[in-house]
Each structure stands twice: as structure tokens, then as C-alpha cells.
Amino acid sequence: MDNDHDDKSKKDKIDIIMKRKEEHINICLDQPVQAKSVRTLFSDVKLLNNSLPEIDYDDIDTSTSFLGKKFSAPFMVGAMTGGAELAKRINSNIAEAVEELGLGMALGSQRAALYDKALEDTYTIARKNAPNAFIGANIGGAQISAGMKIDDINRLIEMIDADALYVHLNPTQEIVQPEGEARYKNVMEGISMIVNSVKKPVIAKEVGFGISPMVAKKLESTKIDAVEIAGMGGTSYAAVEWYRAKEMGLEQKVDLGNLFWDWGIPTAASLYMIKRHSKLPLVASGGIRNGVEMAKAMAMGASLTAMALPILRPATKSAKDVKDFISKLLVEFKSAMFLVGAKNIDELRRVPFVITGELAIWKDYADKLVL
Ligand SMILES: Cc1cc2nc3c(=O)[nH]c(=O)nc-3n(C[C@H](O)[C@H](O)[C@H](O)COP(=O)(O)O)c2cc1C
Secondary structure (H helix, E strand, O other): OHHHHHHHHHHHHHHHHHHHHHHHHHHHHHOOOEOOOOOOOHHHEEEOOOOOOOOOHHHOOOOEEEOOEEEOOOEEEOOOOOOOHHHHHHHHHHHHHHHHHOOEEEOOOOHHHHHOHHHOHHHHHHHHHOOOOEEEEEEEHHHHHOOOOHHHHHHHHHHOOOOEEEEEOOHHHHHHOOOOOOOOOOHHHHHHHHHHHOOOOEEEEOOOOOOOHHHHHHHHHOOOOEEEOOOEOOEOHHHHHHHHHHHHOOHHHHHHHHHHOOOOOEHHHHHHHHHHHOOOOEEEOOOOOOHHHHHHHHHOOOOEEEEOHHHHHHHHHOHHHHHHHHHHHHHHHHHHHHHHOOOOHHHHOOOOEEEOHHHHHHHHHHHHOOO
16 A cells, blocks of 8 residues: 555656656747846956967867866756656656767756656766766755765766766746745755765756855865856746746746746856866856856866757757757857967967956955955
8 A cells, every 4th residue: 555655746746757858858948048137247357359360270279188188178067857758758868969079968967867767868868978978966055954865876977977966056036937846955064975976077066046255165165076157147037937837827936936037147157156166177158158257268268168958949959959059159259269369279278358347347346255
């Protein structure tokens, strides 16, 4: 009797997660889900045009390494999905493309695979199609707070032979999400334990609301290996959950989604502030939309850049569509390197830039901040 009940509640949980995953994908494909009036502030970063680059475009080397893994360029596809049939196709196409291009990807939250082994292949398809590329496993801060076991975390890592484990921090999403679990007690302690227990590097990431220098400092004290900023200015998960709340007629959640749609720290501001106050390797993400913004993020000290939403549509079509999309970005990035006279990533990270406009206010704040 009890077993029947457990099986039913497990199945209910799986159904809810699968349905939610599909809704997230479809909303992101069909609706405007990006920040409305907040920008990443990369437009306030000005790289200086170099009319005497003294290099040939073809001699530029965009390769870099991140957490011990070589990348042909400092770019990876940000965490998106898994746990549903459409998600499997998306992960399959992204994996095939990043393998061919020598880049990397992170998977979406793998919680669903812990409940149901049958969903594993929506994640393992990534490693199957990308035997050499960097692939990140993914779990949520809320699951850590709920006491997820180290054995389960290791299982998620092993499932895809991951190169790193991402822990996503998404309190804003949990507030707006109809089934949200706004429980974030003991997440720091949990992250410390994970960093000490798992054999792979651990990366903390936001989901589009940015990480403050204070939180970065706390994360650094856990000996975490890197932070992915996922700042404000691109996809807003308050927006994504707003559409779901609206569909369900949950008035209070709709209001919260509206209020927090543009909540968060603009990506360039988060990047500058964390760089100013910590030595953590940083993945710049959240609203990065072209190769010039990638170059700006690298000049500001990022180790890598990532993009999620713009890859989603091509990934529903084919690996070639993903590859074509990313290849165009990489041409833009290499062109920017040419125009600032950087023949490799080390040089790019030393080129001059000017901070203007609203970002200058964030800079001033960070420069005066004592942490
Ligand atoms: C369809 C979709 C699903 C996502 N699912 C996850 C997830 O499961 N785990 C996670 O850490 N981030 C998730 N994200 C957040 C992204 O990794 C990224 O941080 C955010 O979208 C900001 O980047 P962007 O503006 O380039 O989209 C998701 C984003 C999208 C668009």
C-alpha cells in the first residue's frame, strides 16, 4: 500500500517536472522572455579601435583553456534542459555542434533523472554525441537546501562523465514559479560540502539575475572552482514563470513575475564587481548576444563566455543549425580581436577599454566597496 503510494507520488513528481521542462522550452521559443528595460550594460563598455593591429586575421588564435579543458574559443552553450523528449533533441543537437567546434555545454538541472532512470538518456545523449567536449552537470541550490545526498550528486556527474558540476542559484525564479521552493537555508554549507566531496570542479551559477561581489566572496570562501554570472539583461526567469503563472490563473505569482521581471544585476556590472573583489575564474553570461560582447567580457577579465536562449531555436532544428549559429558568433568574436589588435586570448584580456554611462556608476560603487 505504502509502496503504491510512494510510486504514485514519485510518478506525479516526474510528470510535473517533465511538463514544466516542456513549458519552459515552449515559452522561451514563443514568448518575449528577456529583460524589458534593463540592459546587460555591455553597451557602456567601449573597446578602443586599433587602426594598427599589426596582425593578420588568419593568425589570430582564439583558443583557451578553462578548468583544465581546452576550448577552441572562450564560449560555451549555457545550461538549458533535459528531462523531456524535446529536451533530448535539444541536448543532442547542441552536443554534436560543440563537439565539432571544440567548445562546451552545460546541461539543464538533472533532478528529473534522479526520480526516473528512463529520463537519463535525455542527458546522456550529450556525452554520447560529444565524447570530448566540456560538459557540465547541473543541480539546484534549492535541492542542496533540501538535503540532496552526495551519492546522488556523484551519480549525476557520472551519468554524463561530466567535466564539472554546476550548482544553479535561482531564488528569484523560486519566488515566481508556481511550484517554487523558496528554501535557501544552508546552501553555502551544502556547496562547501560538495566542493570537498566531489572529484570534479564545481561552478556556481545564477540563472539570469546576476551575482553580487558579496555572494562571490562567500562562494570563493568555499573553494569553489568558478562562478558563472548569468546576469540581468538577457533571459529573465521571472518572465518565464510569469507566463506559466498567468496560464494557471495564479494572480499573486503573476504580480510577482511582473515586479521581478527586470530584477537583478546587469551582467557587465556583476562581472566588473566580482572581478574587482575576487580571484574567481568567471564565465560571463546573461544577455551576451554577439561576438563583440564576448570580446568585451573577455577584456573585462572573464575566462569564458556563455549563451543560452539564442541557441534554443537552432537546437530544436539540427546540429548544423546550432553549428552555423555559433560559427557566425565566432567570426564576430575573432573580428573584434582583430580590431583591438589581440592575437590571442591573453592579449585580449589586456586590451584597454573605457567604462561609460550607467556602468561607470556600478564601477564607482565597486571601487569604493570594502569586502
Ligand atoms: C530554456 C531555458 C532553460 C534553462 N534551464 C536552466 C537550468 O535547468 N539550469 C540552469 O542552471 N540554468 C537554466 N537556464 C538559464 C541559462 O543557463 C542562463 O543562465 C540564462 O538563460 C541567461 O542566459 P541568456 O540570456 O543567454 O539566455 C535556462 C535558460 C533557458 C533559456
